[in-house]
Amino acid sequence: MSAVTSPAAGRPSLASRAAVRHGRAPLVAWLALLLALMGIGAAAFVYQFSTGLIVTGMRNTVMWGQYILFFMFFVGLSAGGLIVASAGRLFGVKAFKPITRLAVLEATVAVILAATFILPDLGRPERILNIVLNPNPTSPMIWDITIVMVYLAMSAFYVWLYARADLARRGSWLALGTGTSPRTMAREERVKSAMAWIALPAAVMLHTITAWIFGLQISRGFWYTSIMAPMFIASALVSGLGLVILIALVLRRLGRVHFQNDLVAMLGGLLAVFIAVEAFLLMAEYLTALYPGAPEAAAAGRMLSGPYMPLFIAEVVGGLALPFLLLAIRPLRRDPRWVGVAAAIAIVGIFVHRLNLILNGLSYPNIELPPGLPVGVAQAGPSFLQSHWYVPTIVEWAIVVGVLAFGALLFTIAAWYLPMQEPDAH
Amino acid sequence: MADPKVSPVEALSPASRAWGEIGPRSDKPHWGMVVDQERCIGCWSCAIICKSENDVPLGMWWNRILTEGDGLDQPEDVRGVGLEMAWLPLACQHCENAPCVKVCPVGATYHRSDGLVMQDTDRCIGCRYCMIACPYGVRNFNWGVPSRPTPHETGMVQARPLGTVEKCTMCVQRLAEDQVPSCVWSCPAGARIFGDLNDAGGRVATLIREREGYELLEEAGTKPSVRYLPPRRRTPL
Ligand code: SF4
Numbered sequence: 001m002s003a004v005t006s007p008a009a010g011r012p013s014l015a016s017r018a019a020v021r022h023g024r025a026p027l028v029a030w031l032a033l034l035l036a037l038m039g040i041g042a043a044a045f046v047y048q049f050s051t052g053l054i055v056t057g058m059r060n061t062v063m064w065g066q067y068i069l070f071f072m073f074f075v076g077l078s079a080g081g082l083i084v085a086s087a088g089r090l091f092g093v094k095a096f097k098p099i100t101r102l103a104v105l106e107a108t109v110a111v112i113l114a115a116t117f118i119l120p121d122l123g124r125p126e127r128i129l130n131i132v133l134n135p136n137p138t139s140p141m142i143w144d145i146t147i148v149m150v151y152l153a154m155s156a157f158y159v160w161l162y163a164r165a166d167l168a169r170r171g172s173w174l175a176l177g178t179g180t181s182p183r184t185m186a187r188e189e190r191v192k193s194a195m196a197w198i199a200l201p202a203a204v205m206l207h208t209i210t211a212w213i214f215g216l217q218i219s220r221g222f223w224y225t226s227i228m229a230p231m232f233i234a235s236a237l238v239s240g241l242g243l244v245i246l247i248a249l250v251l252r253r254l255g256r257v258h259f260q261n262d263l264v265a266m267l268g269g270l271l272a273v274f275i276a277v278e279a280f281l282l283m284a285e286y287l288t289a290l291y292p293g294a295p296e297a298a299a300a301g302r303m304l305s306g307p308y309m310p311l312f313i314a315e316v317v318g319g320l321a322l323p324f325l326l327l328a329i330r331p332l333r334r335d336p337r338w339v340g341v342a343a344a345i346a347i348v349g350i351f352v353h354r355l356n357l358i359l360n361g362l363s364y365p366n367i368e369l370p371p372g373l374p375v376g377v378a379q380a381g382p383s384f385l386q387s388h389w390y391v392p393t394i395v396e397w398a399i400v401v402g403v404l405a406f407g408a409l410l411f412t413i414a415a416w417y418l419p420m421q422e423p424d425a426h
Numbered sequence: 427m428a429d430p431k432v433s434p435v436e437a438l439s440p441a442s443r444a445w446g447e448i449g450p451r452s453d454k455p456h457w458g459m460v461v462d463q464e465r466c467i468g469c470w471s472c473a474i475i476c477k478s479e480n481d482v483p484l485g486m487w488w489n490r491i492l493t494e495g496d497g498l499d500q501p502e503d504v505r506g507v508g509l510e511m512a513w514l515p516l517a518c519q520h521c522e523n524a525p526c527v528k529v530c531p532v533g534a535t536y537h538r539s540d541g542l543v544m545q546d547t548d549r550c551i552g553c554r555y556c557m558i559a560c561p562y563g564v565r566n567f568n569w570g571v572p573s574r575p576t577p578h579e580t581g582m583v584q585a586r587p588l589g590t591v592e593k594c595t596m597c598v599q600r601l602a603e604d605q606v607p608s609c610v611w612s613c614p615a616g617a618r619i620f621g622d623l624n625d626a627g628g629r630v631a632t633l634i635r636e637r638e639g640y641e642l643l644e645e646a647g648t649k650p651s652v653r654y655l656p657p658r659r660r661t662p663l
Pocket residue numbers: 517518519520521524525526527543559560561562563564565593648
């Protein structure tokens with residue numbers, strides 16, 4: 001924390017220049033805002049903890065909602081960011097070097113947030129240790145929590161690895177006694193390469209297993225498809241790379257990283273490819289579900305013509321076609337602002353895609369016969385529902401915003417304190 | 427969970443008690459139930475006594491009666507047959523290959539050696555993954571502090587706490603007293619038969635064989651311990 005308030009010591013000159021240019025007031029205001037939002041989120045969580053999940057929009061009819069949605073969204077952001085970073089190193093894409101560090105940091109913060117989002121989703125968060133005490137090896141949730149923890153440790157180490165030399169140069173205790181002798185540096189390079197080999201499959205596994213939480217459930221026709229895991233990877237790549245692009249542009253603005261517009265165009269092109277892959281998998285999935293015209297296709301059909309049609313259009317037209325077009329047009333791709341816009345739209349598109357998975361996957365029970373499912377709470381309205389239009393409540397939003405603020409705070413502090421760019425890259 | 431607070435059968439008359447006795451079984455029973463759709467009159471008696479026996483809070487139902495067709499208690503217009511009416515009483519199927527047991531991260535839902543699927547609400551972390559996994563939608567979550575019509579706990583079992591999942595237990599508290607589940611005991615139409623699926627010559631196994639008892643959502647491969655006997659009536663109402 002002290003580093004935030006005294007940014008001068010040993011900082012690369014470009015950072016202090018930025019600090020001078022922008023002054024410290026905006027940073028302080030930003031951090032204060034984040035802390036305030038976190039406070040609101042914490043209060044909402046305490047309220048939910050004492051009252052029960054009745055304060056959410058979830059019911060027996062739609063038993064998973066916003067928290068799980070953000071959980072999988074952030075797992076995707078994390079996996080996507082790390083895949084881009086480690087693949088760049090693995091395949092020797094030198095051009096990616098300026099953004100490697102921020103991608104690794106983004107991946108780390110995102111997976112921390114994902115893990116955090118599990119907590120408010122539990123009815124008994126205080127019993128979370130049961131997961132460690134009595135793990136059930138057949139539960140995909142146990143597989144996922146295991147990989148999240150392994151991945152979190154790994155990406156934290158990755159962040160440290162990239163920052164280590166600079167920390168050592170600055171004489172920080174965070175360097176953990178390592179130095180910057182040529183031998184250490186050579187070893188560091190080897191460890192970095194080795195880490196890329198571990199990080200890439202780990203990131204792929206992270207999101208694959210998260211997909212399996214959903215995709216292995218025969219009870220949910222909309223989820224029970226082997227394309228779930230590949231589609232989750234594609235979504236992760238789109239949203240993860242999109243966020244890396246946005247963060248890179250913002251940090252360049254703030255003078256924390258330096259790269260040419262060529263890199264933005266290149267990343268934009270890559271993003272377009274990822275979007276195309278996502279669209280391809282989506283098409284394969286829907287066609288396979290719909291073609292036989294069997295009742296099993298009901299869930300997919302609901303997306304095309306039912307109450308969720310606007311969301312489907314938002315996902316396909318807004319989330320896939322629009323950013324793809326923006327990125328496919330060469331002059332736009334050469335303009336970082338348009339790439340940024342496309343990246344932002346693509347991220348929202350992936351979010352809507354995941355929203356659709358949750359909503360359409362859950363809101364209609366398997367046995368749709370009347371009167372339907374018991375709602376689960378005593379209420380003035382109907383006790384049974386055959387379908388459920390889930391809307392998150394203000395409490396759910398407050399908790400989500402609080403967790404997001406926590407992530408922004410982590411990222412801001414880390415990005416402020418740690419050098420964001422390798423010294424030799426510019 | 428499901429520790430009996432009092433003996434549920436002590437209060438019964440000898441005749442009621444005799445009516446509820448489980449009867450013959452094999453050496454290693456696998457408890458199961460047959461629901462005869464031919465006999466069910468859709469009266470919800472079993473659903474109500476279930477709420478009372480198990481102290482099921484307001485807004486939750488461990489056992490409910492679905493109507494085949496589009497409308498609650500409305501006859502279905504079956505093409506070529508005319509109007510038909512049938513009910514589908516639905517509670518936990520106590521699946522042998524139970525998706526809920528597979529996915530529970532902490533093993534809070536588990537199998538007993540007699541085939542019943544139990545729920546340990548002291549261990550449950552309230553993640554609701556079991557509700558996602560259950561194809562039949564028979565699980566209930568305690569979204570809020572459970573509310574009941576009276577401040578007195580009327581059930582024969584412990585109430586379940588906030589933030590945990592609960593569901594039909596086949597009235598384990600009654601099985602311990604050699605009594606059939608409440609729903610079976612109370613059905614005025616005799617549409618529910620309880621017994622040992624392993625007992626090949628027993629009533630349950632015989633009915634399933636002779637009446638072509640079917641599994642609900644057989645395609646999900648859950649191997650339920652509850653079987654349904656299809657309605658035979660094919661004459662217009
Ligand atoms: S019916 Fe549902 S709750 Fe009951 S055992 Fe089967 S999967 Fe589990």
